[in-house]
Each structure stands twice: as structure tokens, then as C-alpha cells.
Amino acid sequence: FSKDTLAVSRLDTILETGVLKVGSTGDYKPFSYKDPASGSFSGFDIDLAESLASALGVKLEIVPTTWPQLAQDFDAGKFDVAMGGVSITFDRQKTGLFSIPYMREGKTPIARCADKEKFKTLADIDNPQTTVIANPGGTNEKFARANLKQAKIVIFPDNTKIFDEVAAGRADLMMTDASETRYQEKLHSGVLCAIHPDEPFNFAEKAYWVQRDIGLKAFVDQWLHQSIETGAYEKIYNKWFK
Template identity: 65%
Template sequence: MFASIPRRVRTLALAAGLAVAVSAPLAAPTVAAEASRLDEIVSRGVLRVGTTGDYRPFTYLNKETGQYEGYDIDMANALATALGVKLELVGTSWPTLAKDFEADKFDVAMGGVSITLDRQKKGLFTIPIMREGKTPIVRCGDVAKFQTVADIDKPGVRVIVNPGGTNERFDRANFKTAEIKVHPNNVEVFDEVAKGNADVMITDASETLFQQKLHPGVLCAVHPDKPFDFAEKGYWLQRDGALKAFVDQWLHISGETGATAKVYAKWFN
């Protein structure tokens, strides 16, 4: 039928159709905006931070006041302020930290959390906030006696550890002969060494230095400047690129303006 139409008319019709096709705007594809954890936190008005409350100087639940305190508690408050929201601290523990994280009980875990690949599979880490590693803390008279892993991994040596975290993982991987004593209360572990109920505690170098300050002349950190391994600490975020970008930028600005240094000096210097 179209072939019976005069050529001139066909040409005009095709030209008109082409003009309409060229000038008509293409319909934009409909893309549903994905919900962002960052937007959710701002809309909720609350930042939920999971913390164990048993790892001084990063996080500690003061039984006398009933309040959390520590380096990462101050940083959590500063982060909530930067977001323009309230801070809600959610209690967790090292054995249940990953389970609570996966259950979405909090938006971010803070409190001396070590960056590990197992944790990275479940969420995202911020840029590192601290570099350190595992090192011993012992009674001051035993410093020369426990310099290496081999020195510690001997019959009769009692290594005490808090359960469920990277400290226990290090001990299980490295000590096959020494006795490993699991103590449920991380806050009391160092007193057990001081009293002579254990010989060695392996933990992050920053914690050994802090505990050395709390037990002057009694407990001594063993080569904290040269730990047994490499580790970094960071803040463990639920998997959301927008949230990570915000917290990373906040950490960068805090570092450049000296805000982080002030918090660090309060708890470590």
C-alpha cells in the first residue's frame, strides 16, 4: 500500500517522520535511587556505635558512672556531631562482635577494632586510624625472659588471654607448648599478670603501653616499638560507600585540623 503513494509524498512523509524522531526527546530510563546507610542515619537522627567497653584506653564501661569512656568513645561522639545526629552506644563483646555486626545491631563498630580480612568480608573499614601489632606485657622483672615467641612458647609458661578476639587468635596460632589461660574479663587480665596468676599477656602495643602506665614498676611492655606482627585499627562500617566516604573524609579533616591529636593526647600521652 505504501508503494502506491506518489514518491514525492512518500519522501515528505519519511522526512517528516525522521524530523519527529530526531527532535522528540528520548524517555529517560527510570532508576530507583538506592537507599544509603548514610542517608538512613541522618534521617533516623541517631548513629548506632557498637563497642565492647572492655578495651582501655579505646573503650571502657565505667562501672561507677555507668558511662562509656575512652579514645574511641570520644571519637564516636565527634563523628555523631559531624553527622548532626545523636550517639547511641550499643554494648557488644569480642566473641559476639561479628554476629552482632551481621545482625545490624549497629552502624559502625568502634573501640580498638583491628582490621582483618574476615571482617572486611562482612563490611567496610575506614582508612586506618592506628598502626601497631601484637606484643607481650609481663611483670617488669621478666622482660628479658620473654622477648620472642619461642621464649614464651615453653612448658610452664602461662599465657593469659581474653576470649574471642585477635589476641586469642594470635595465641592459638603461635603457642603450642605454653599454657593458654582464657580469662572472661578483659579488664582484669592485666591484674592477673601483676598478681602472678599468669606470666604473659599478648595484646596490641598501644594497650601494653597504657597498662604499663596503670601499673608503674609492676607491668612492663616488651618491645612495643617492634611488635611480633603487623596490624592496623580502623572503624568497621556496615557496607555502604556513602557512609565510608563521609567517615574517611571526617577522619582526614580531623587529622589535618589537630582534632584527632587532641583526643589522642588525652588518652595516650
């Protein structure tokens, strides 16, 4: 038998211990946000994590992680599921399972509104005069590095303050998930503008990254499917995105 065949079922362990461990970064509004003072997590995917735990009949424990550490923490088995704006990638698919997708995304620029017409295409952005800011470790950094050869890429570690850097003019733009550009446009009303968020540069989807346990993956899919069909998902969506 291989190691995987003999491994204890994650789903059984969750049910026996009465705890669902969810890894989340806490730096990505409105999906996952960690309050710096209290350390408590809130957000769209945190509400959904609560809903998943309650469907399982267990308690939710949030395990803090970071984008640069996410894969390492996942592979070390520190949590059962990663939730909080996680995109499906083939690299992640190699070590875990993804739930059915719940949101369609894609990278799109967000810049100061005065520059809205300046940065419509990757060709507009990719020149030595442009400074693109990116948070480390996730698909944003990967996308910037893969698509920009001339532009200056600045890596800024604190994703909760990265949009203020663009607003203050310390970077020209960020390329990130379309949903986030729409959300941050509202938070920085009249200052930052999302550029064609309905026509992002690439295709990506958000899903929950589940440890290699087919029973747990089936449970997450069934819960998510039912949440979408019953309107429970939409209610939580409207709370955080509308």
C-alpha cells in the same frame, strides 16, 4: 537485584532518624570503657564517635557488644559502625568495610617487670612452663592460638581485670596491642612492663568497621582524614594516651 542493591542506605537512615549507632565493647582502655556503676561509656574512640556523630549532625547512641559477639552483632546490623580498638582483619573485611586506618599496632608481650628479659621472642614464650593469658573472641586469642603450640593458654573473660592476673602471678604474660601494653605499663607502674612495643611480633592496624554502605564509609573516611589533618584527632589522642 541482589539484596545489597535494594538495601536502604545506612547513611540515609542515620540522617533521617538523627541517630548514629556505634557498637563498642567497653572493656578496652583507653579506647572504650564502660563504667560498671553507671553503664556509661568513655574513652578515646568514644570521643571520636562523638566527633563523628557531630560531623553527621546526629546524636550518638552506643550499642554495647562484646569481642566474642562483635561479628554476630555487626552482621545482624545492630550498629552502623564498630569503634573501640577494633583491628582490621580479613574476616571482618568480608562482611563490612574498614575506614582508613588510624593507628599502627601489633602484638607485643606485657609481663611482670622481673621477667622482662625472659619473654622477648615467641620462642622464649612458647614452652610448657609459660602461662599466657588471653581475653576471648578478639585478635589476641587468635594470635596466641596461631603462634603458641607448647605454652599454656588461659582464657580470661574479663578484659578489664586481665592485667591484674599477670601482676598477681596467676599468668606469666599477655600478648596484646602495643598501644595497650604501653598504657597498662603506666597503670601498673613498676609491676608490669611492656616488652619491645616498638617492635611488635606482627603488623596490624586499627580502623572503624563500617556497615556495607559506601556513602557511610566515604563519610567516615572524610571525617577521619579531616580530624587528622586539622589536629582534632591529635588533641583527643593526647587526652587519652599521653
